[in-house]
Amino acid sequence: MTAIVDCKGITKHYRQGSIDVPALRGVDLAIEQGDFASLAGPSGSGKTTLLNIVGGLDRPTDGTISIDGQDLTALDNEDLADLRLRKIGFVFQAYNLIPVLSAVENVEFTLQLMDVPAAERRERAKEMLQQVGLESMENRRPSRLSGGQQQRVAVARALASRPSIVLADEPTANLDTQTAEDLIALMSRLNERYGVTFLMATHDDRVISRTRRHIVIADGRVASDERRTLEMAG
Amino acid sequence: MLVGLAWRNIWRQPHRTALSLGSIAIAGTITVFLLALQQGAYGTMKESVLKLMDGFAQLQPPGYADDPDIRKSIPDYGPLIADLVALPGVTAATPRAASYAILSNGPQSYGAAIIGIDPASEAKVSNLGSTVTAGRYLQPGDENAVVVGAGLARNLKLKPGDSLTMLGSAQDGSIAANILKVAGIFSTGSPDLDRQVVEMPLARFQQDFAMSGSVNLIAVSGERLSDINAAIPSLARIARKHDLVARDWTQLQPALHDAILLDGSFSALLYVSLVIIVVFIILNTLLMSVLERTREFGMLMAIGMKPRQIGRMVWLELLFLAGTGAVIGIAAGSAITAWATRQGIPFPGAEALFSQWNMPSTLYPQLSLLSATAGPLAILVSVAIAGLIPYARVRRLEPVTAMRSA
Known part of the structure; x- marks a missing residue:
């Protein structure tokens, strides 16, 4: 399979005053096309740091990382922003929709940043909302949507630019059980039906149990990387 | 895209926006009214003083102003007066x-x-x-x-x-x-x-x-002082033809001209102070808003918005705020000034002072394009320049740091 994300020897150190705190201690990881992967580990294990580095939001102290063969460490901030726009979709724990835009406008937003013509982006945004089952709520602003609905809009936004990979940071943490189940089912369906690659940092067993690849980070290293069949994922 | 987003963003905190708009609009209104009143007062003062004796301009023999010798004279002035009254804007000329x-x-x-x-x-x-x-x-x-x-x-x-x-x-x-x-x-x-x-x-x-x-000498007058000021080049040309010099009002009443300049300088200080206060109020509000939205900016950067685009959006928000406030200020200031222009502003007790310049004790503001726009536009431009501070601050944001902020 083709590696969408290829991390080699990734380290990340933070400075806390005069103390050097290692967050990642040499991570080698390849995320392949069509992966539906969870990234788990105890708090402080480095999973969010790794997700940030994979997403081009943060830079490694050492090591190399490439997305679709493009070396992220060689890019400046503007180019990194462009790469995030075109190749990476983000789903956050706190939804992070733009409050002054309606659901469809939120989904359209990244397409606007990509200079997609108005008619095409509106069509694609509506199509995405349809995929996540929110076609009847396209004109509602986030404040008039439930948490689960907002997260589904966030998923639609992440997918609108047809990214190489969707990175989700604790996507179900703020959702009740049923809503969380629905969201996992949605992402799983998108993965199976359209081959969208997902990497989700999570503590949530409901998410972990549905992924076909389970990566555990401990003390800044990959402690285990397990591939499972769909039946095992349940 | 940025324009629409910026416009909607300023209405996310309607009370705060209303207060900011109010500050700009009130300051704008004050500057429109005060500047119009000042222009009206200056206009009345100039015309009153000049109409009393000097006229709006004069043609004199060279050196007459410094040494008004009776021997410095203009012979055969009839054709000269005919030439002068034929000029556009000149209504009368008297020897x-x-x-x-x-x-x-x-x-x-x-x-x-x-x-x-x-x-x-x-x-x-x-x-x-x-x-x-x-x-x-x-x-x-x-x-x-x-x-x-x-x-x-x-x-x-x-x-x-x-x-x-x-x-x-x-x-x-x-x-x-x-x-x-x-x-x-x-x-x-x-x-x-x-x-x-x-x-x-x-x-x-x-x-x-x-x-x-x-x-x-020949004293010249027109309907308005501005008419004669506009005709000064023509007056000077005719004067040269007759070996004379044309003197405008600033040369006829240098003390009044200096007094107006001095008063204008003091007033400018007042206006500048007002603008600075308003700019600080708006800037403070916007910096607070930037601080509150740092996490959101981090999210926008995460989904692919470039820091300069976010900076531009914040700057546009400031421009919308200042622009809307300026428009309200111009409208309110012009309406109040127009009313005052009809009614006049009485200054009871100032009769003795004003009579020194042959002025009435009721002044009429002079609403002009300058008086209606100078103050609000100064606020708008100052706010736009001050807006480069939050712009620069936003441009320095890093996505992870921004997203971690409270």
């Missing part, structure tokens, strides 16, 4: 001759400026006639009549109908002497003018002072 003389009434003697005027054309340039408080002003056909300032009349114990003796030096060096009859007494409110000026018919003056039909 004058002037000298100094000793005036006596019985044992009382005082020195005074004697001005020979043409009563018919003078009334179109000077409104001294309207300040006559006893007797009457000079009329065409008057021979030996004079009008005397109230202060001088008091000193010489004169009243209308009395005679006074004039003794001066004529243009050819001979004695200029005559007995003149007081037709009227004027009171301009200007103590200097009332104490030192006497007007007499030009024909009599030319005869008494051996002027051989010449005059010392």
Whole structure:
């Protein structure tokens, strides 16, 4: 399979005053096309740091990382922003929709940043909302949507630019059980039906149990990387 | 995209936005009104002073202003006056001759400026006639009549109908002497003018002072001072043709011009202070808003928005805020000023002060494009420049740091 994300020897150190705190201690990881992967580990294990580095939001102290063969460490901030726009979709724990835009406008937003013509982006945004089952709520602003609905809009936004990979940071943490189940089912369906690659940092067993690849980070290293069949994922 | 987003963003905190808009709008309204009042006051002051004696411009022999010698004269001025009144904006031109003389009434003697005027054309340039408080002003056909300032009349114990003796030096060096009859007494409110000026018919003056039909200057007037200011280049061209110089109002009344400039400078300080206060209020509000939305900016960067795009969006928010406030300020300020222009602003108790410049105690603001827009636009431009601070701050944000902020 083709590696969408290829991390080699990734380290990340933070400075806390005069103390050097290692967050990642040499991570080698390849995320392949069509992966539906969870990234788990105890708090402080480095999973969010790794997700940030994979997403081009943060830079490694050492090591190399490439997305679709493009070396992220060689890019400046503007180019990194462009790469995030075109190749990476983000789903956050706190939804992070733009409050002054309606659901469809939120989904359209990244397409606007990509200079997609108005008619095409509106069509694609509506199509995405349809995929996540929110076609009847396209004109509602986030404040008039439930948490689960907002997260589904966030998923639609992440997918609108047809990214190489969707990175989700604790996507179900703020959702009740049923809503969380629905969201996992949605992402799983998108993965199976359209081959969208997902990497989700999570503590949530409901998410972990549905992924076909389970990566555990401990003390800044990959402690285990397990591939499972769909039946095992349940 | 950024424009629409920025516009919606400013309405996320409607109360805060309303307060910010209110600050800008009130400051804008104040500047519109005060600037219009100031312009109105300056306009009234200039026109009142100039209409009293000088006219809006004068044509004089070279060096006459510094050394008003009766021998510096303009012969054959008829065609010159015809040329002047033919100019666009010029409604009247009147010839004058002037000298100094000793005036006596019985044992009382005082020195005074004697001005020979043409009563018919003078009334179109000077409104001294309207300040006559006893007797009457000079009329065409008057021979030996004079009008005397109230202060001088008091000193010489004169009243209308009395005679006074004039003794001066004529243009050819001979004695200029005559007995003149007081037709009227004027009171301009200007103590200097009332104490030192006497007007007499030009024909009599030319005869008494051996002027051989010449005059010392031509005073010019128009409907408005601005008309004559616009005609100054043409006046100067005609003046050069006759070996004369054209003097505009700033040269005729340099003290008034300097006083207006000084007052304008102090007012500018006031306006600048007002603008700075408003800019700080708005900037503080926006920086607070930037701080509150740092996490959101991090999210926007995460989904692919470039820091400069976010910076531009924040700057646009500031421009919308300042622009909307400025428009409200211009509208409210213009409406209030327009009302005040019709009603007038009375300044009770200032009559004595204002009368020094022959001004009424009610002032009328002068609403113009400048007065309506200068203040609000200054606020808008200042806010736009100050907005580069949050712009720069946003541009320095790193996505992870921003997303971690509370």
